[in-house]
Amino acid sequence: MVRLLSVFLLFYITLGASEFDKNCFDCHGKDFKFHIIMKKYTLKYSSEKRIKEAMFDYLREPSPEKSILPLEYIQKFGLKEKSPLDDKTLREMIDIYYDRFNLQSKLF
Numbered sequence: 001m002v003r004l005l006s007v008f009l010l011f012y013i014t015l016g017a018s019e020f021d022k023n024c025f026d027c028h029g030k031d032f033k034f035h036i037i038m039k040k041y042t043l044k045y046s047s048e049k050r051i052k053e054a055m056f057d058y059l060r061e062p063s064p065e066k067s068i069l070p071l072e073y074i075q076k077f078g079l080k081e082k083s084p085l086d087d088k089t090l091r092e093m094i095d096i097y098y099d100r101f102n103l104q105s106k107l108f
Contacts, residue, residue, distance in 0.1 A: 019089075020096040038101040040068040048098060055094050059083040 024034075038051075045051045058066040062080045083090055 020093055020100075024093060024097065034097065034101045037068070038097075039103065042103050044068055048102070051102075052091075052094050052098060055097075056087075056091060059085075059090060059094075060087075 041051045041054060045054050054066070054068075058068075059080070060083065062082060064071060064074055064079065067074060067079070085093065
């Protein structure tokens with residue numbers, strides 16, 4: 001039973017990771033500074049729940065007020081377009097992003 005659960009969990013993580021690669025890395029590229037964005041969210045929102053909600057709100061309806069990036073950056077590169085992902089998929093991608101790039105995971 002434990003072996004079956006382990007295999008299922010590994011499959012789920014791998015599937016989710018490939019979806020993240022498809023939904024996020026395809027546009028941003030592998031060299032995008034995801035860890036820098038996570039650092040900015042962590043400094044502003046601190047808790048996992050607040051970080052994930054802020055990301056979700058921003059990706060659903062991007063605006064300069066919701067952005068964690070400086071206004072100069074937005075003026076230079078523009079505001080991100082609204083995410084085409086449905087709410088469930090978007091939350092799953094945010095969960096994967098958080099798991100990969102949160103600062104606590106770098107401490108251990």
